[in-house]
Amino acid sequence: MSSSFFKTTFSYFLIIFILIFFITFIVLTDTSISYSESFSNLDGEFIWPLPGYSYISSYFGRRVSPTSGASTYHSGIDIPAPEGTKILAVCDGLVTFASWGAGGGYTIVVENNDIKVSYCHVSPIYIVSRNDTVTAGKVISTVGPKNVYGINNNPYKDSNGNPTNGATTGCHLHLTIKENNIAIDPLQFFNF
Ligand SMILES: [Zn+2]
Known part of the structure; x- marks a missing residue:
């Protein structure tokens, strides 16, 4: 060798x-800590997104006569409230989407571990952006107008032919909560 x-x-x-x-x-x-690890746990109850507005015009699940363009399976709950009503984050999380979301109209999605919360038909004037972190109870948006203009080829229209904020017939918040990408009844998360 x-x-x-x-x-x-x-x-x-x-x-x-x-x-x-x-x-x-x-x-x-x-x-580096992933966003999900830095959030508080989800064991506590969620905060109701629209204080003072508890009437639910459409519940979670199968429905008979949805708004034209909306699904017969309702992925969340609809809570009517006047345009401009403050929307609170129901739980902590990371904003992963804040933009036009087709049938949901202007939409915000907040994720926390395996929980994904969607707020639909919100105001086009955003106060949170993608990658912002939000805490439960923080104002993240306001209830949007029924009609919105400026979306190219918006297929959603009211009976007068005016473009709408997604598949909607009036001002309301549509709230969807998914766990591991499966929609569950949002009412399960709140104590009344
Ligand atoms: Zn809805």
Whole structure:
């Protein structure tokens, strides 16, 4: 065996050792906390999004005569309230969507671990943006107008042919709560 053989072998081991060391170092020092871990847990009850407005015009589940363009399976609950009524975040979370959401009209989605909350038919004047964190009870939007203008090819229209804020016949908040991407009755999360 020549000494060059040992030198080459040693060099290979040294390189491998350095690589393993640095990979381990990078993994162990990655202290970035994912958003979900930094949120409070969801064991407490949720905050009602529209204080003072508790009438539900459409419950969760199958429905007989939905608004034209809306699904026969209602993924959430509809709470009517006047345009401009403040909408509170029902739980802490990360805003993952704040934009036009087709049938939901102007929509905000807040996610917290496996819980995903959608607020639909909100005002086009957004006070939160994607990647903002929100805390339960914080005003995240207001109830939007029935009619909205400026969306190209908006297929949702009222009986007069005017474009609407998604599939809606009047000002209300549509609230959907999904757990692991499966919609569940939002009323389960609130204590009345
Ligand atoms: Zn609805």
